[in-house]
Amino acid sequence: MDALEALMTTRAMRRFTTDDVSDEMVATCLRAAQQAPSGGNVQALQYVVVRAPEVKAAVAAAYLAAWDRYERVLGAPPSFRTPDDEASWRRTKAASDHLAHHLDDVPIIVLFLLPVIPWTPSDDEGPIDIGPLYASAYPAVQNFCVAARALGLGTTVTTVIRCETEAVRDAVGFPEGWEIVALVPVGRPSGRFGLARRKPVEALTHWDRWGQKRR
């Protein structure tokens, strides 16, 4: 499929059919993830593909606990600019809630893990901020999701599982000193791919100077 179309229509999918996803399709998406940029070409990111029912059940239980904790403090934003904004927010929340209660039924869960490593050099003037190691993680997550979309697979990037990291560590057996940067469910989506609702990019783009519109 066309590259620009894939980029534009990779939207969060939170409802899936129970159709299976082959290991080979997951491997294709991981190869795309691995080609994403990595600071200093360190390539610190690693991947866990969860398919086995007992492991998936434990990860799904941890995800539901994380979601429940987050949802309790989430509430609604104090005000919505338009009724459409509120409707959109409610749809997303319902879909996120659905995912949290049905993650166990999704064919594949992929965990993206980073080692917690020293990443800030310093000199006589002090630390040199060369950017967060996350800059070498989330591009790979996005490559994974766009590759999946090109194969007709739905995904969504989630991070709330971080507040239940220890339960996932127990389920999967990853060592101390690693953090979960994303949990991505993968399956055949129930809904259709398409443009996600976004602010117009023109309103967020500055040309040459902050606040300056395109000539």
Place this chain on the structure above:
Amino acid sequence: MDALEALMTTRAMRRFTTDDVSDEMVATCLRAAQQAPSGGNVQALQYVVVRAPEVKAAVAAAYLAAWDRYERVLGAPPSFRTPDDEASWRRTKAASDHLAHHLDDVPIIVLFLLPVIPWTPSDDEGPIDIGPLYASAYPAVQNFCVAARALGLGTTVTTVIRCETEAVRDAVGFPEGWEIVALVPVGRPSGRFGLARRKPVEALTHWDRWGQKRR
């Protein structure tokens, strides 16, 4: 162009021709960036497109200062596993050095900016780690770069400019309370697109349990 091919062959480009890049091509890449996932659909990321010679010169000078500071502490990694690894590292360093000294000649520089906003809710048990806001920034940077590649444009994701943030703030006029998450040069690449050198993804992938290979 094909989506998987674009994902696989978006490699860092650090040498560019002086051919112009149209605003419309940049806008196409920004639209792709804007469709990347955003936690809670907050869409906090904003973009500055630098084309004006005097602004570009100031940003390029800040970049060179940042690179010089970083390069002085970089040195060589203590050892290389193979001569190929060392050669690859030296090529990348030479290209990065070239970019730092010629950023002024690149047609377009795009800055990706995030507001520094409170992002961690908490409850009676303490803070709830819902993931870094960077999870809603670097997917957009990657979408931008893959869209550019589909248009035949080269890019590279850089973050070292962060240690010269104040100079860039002066040049571009962005307000306090915003951080630079990436600086991406955009131009027609001198070199060819292709597979970047990466570790085999199989060596970094765990199936169901940490350390377990594919069945």
